Amino acid sequence: MALSKEDIAKRIAKEVKDRYFVNLGIGIPTLVANYVREDIAVEFQSENGVLGMGPFPFEGEEDADIINAGKQTITTLPGASFFDSAFSFGMIRSQKVDLTILGAMEVSENGDIANWKIPEKMVKGMGGAMDLVASAENIIVAMMHVNKAGESKILKKCTLPLTGVGCVKKIVTELAVLEVTEKGFKLLERAPGVSVEHIIASTEAELIIEGEIPEMSF
Numbered sequence: 001m002a003l004s005k006e007d008i009a010k011r012i013a014k015e016v017k018d019r020y021f022v023n024l025g026i027g028i029p030t031l032v033a034n035y036v037r038e039d040i041a042v043e044f045q046s047e048n049g050v051l052g053m054g055p056f057p058f059e060g061e062e063d064a065d066i067i068n069a070g071k072q073t074i075t076t077l078p079g080a081s082f083f084d085s086a087f088s089f090g091m092i093r094s095q096k097v098d099l100t101i102l103g104a105m106e107v108s109e110n111g112d113i114a115n116w117k118i119p120e121k122m123v124k125g126m127g128g129a130m131d132l133v134a135s136a137e138n139i140i141v142a143m144m145h146v147n148k149a150g151e152s153k154i155l156k157k158c159t160l161p162l163t164g165v166g167c168v169k170k171i172v173t174e175l176a177v178l179e180v181t182e183k184g185f186k187l188l189e190r191a192p193g194v195s196v197e198h199i200i201a202s203t204e205a206e207l208i209i210e211g212e213i214p215e216m217s218f
Contacts, residue, residue, distance in 0.1 A: 001193040002174040003216075008142050010035045010218045011189075012101060012172050015140055016042055020098040023047065023132060025115075026070030027103035028142040030056075045097060047128035049088045052080025069128060089128070093135050100136035102129060104143045104168075106158045109184040109205040111168040113141065114160035126163060133164025145173035145202050152204035154178065154185065175199050177216060184208055189216045 003011070009031035016022055016032070018040040024030050033044050034055045044053035046068045053068060054075035062073040091097065104115040113133060116126045133139060146152055154171070170188075171178040176199045177189035186208040190199055192215045200207055 001191065002145075003191045004174070006031055006035075007191075007218065008172050008174060011177065011216050012140055012142055013037070014218070015170070016040070016099065018042070021045055021051075021096060022099045022101065023092065023097045023136070024053070024068070025100070025102035025129060025132070026068075026072075029101040029103060030068060030070060030072060032101055032142075045088070045091065046074075047085065047088050047092065047132070049083045049085055050074070050076065050080065051083070051091075052077045054080075089131055092128070092131050095135055095137065097132075097136060098138065100132045100139045102132065102139060102141055104141045104153070104171075106153050106155055106160050107141055107143070107168050107171055107180075108155050108158045109180070111166045111180040112158050112162050113139075113164050113168050114158040114162050116163050117161045119160070129163050133167045136167070139168050139170075141168050141171045143171065143173055145175040145199075152202055154203045154205055156205045175202055178207075181208065186210070187213055189214055191216055 005028045013032050013035035016036050021043045023045045036042050045051050048069045054077045057075050068074050104113050106114040117123050168180050175191050175194050179186045179188050185205050190213050196213050
């Protein structure tokens, strides 16, 4: 059974370690803050100028002045700070962020990512993702394995304009956890109830499969 977006976020939350500074991109990545273990200290950074983001607010408790980079209302934790975009991107470019979690439209087997433009559709620009993928050493992508037409988004080579080259380390989709290696995508885990054969059939790129593939745990 394929994972929901919330389940993808839960699985990625397991990758967040104590005392990490973490940047969350828009989309599925923003959900990760809801599922981080309570016994670890993590600082979530948003490139619009927030350090110390908390979970999404409950309905009726939103503050329209406190938002993330995707313009969603957020909460802040004790000790949170606010600053301008220049300071925020200085933090990103100087590699002060330990983990970056992004969404994507496509990822290729050598770690290229395309997540900012679909040809002939109106967009405002690359946004902060361009700086994040150029600077971050640890990038995890949260994305759907296939598009609405059932076509794979895990590819030998990206077809959409690239945001970054050779930068992605790991991918979590509704079907699987994949690691980007020098030899291509290595299948690490599968979603509960999803077979290896189904993952292979849903993936345009070749997969490296070694031994029994465990189901994800949350």
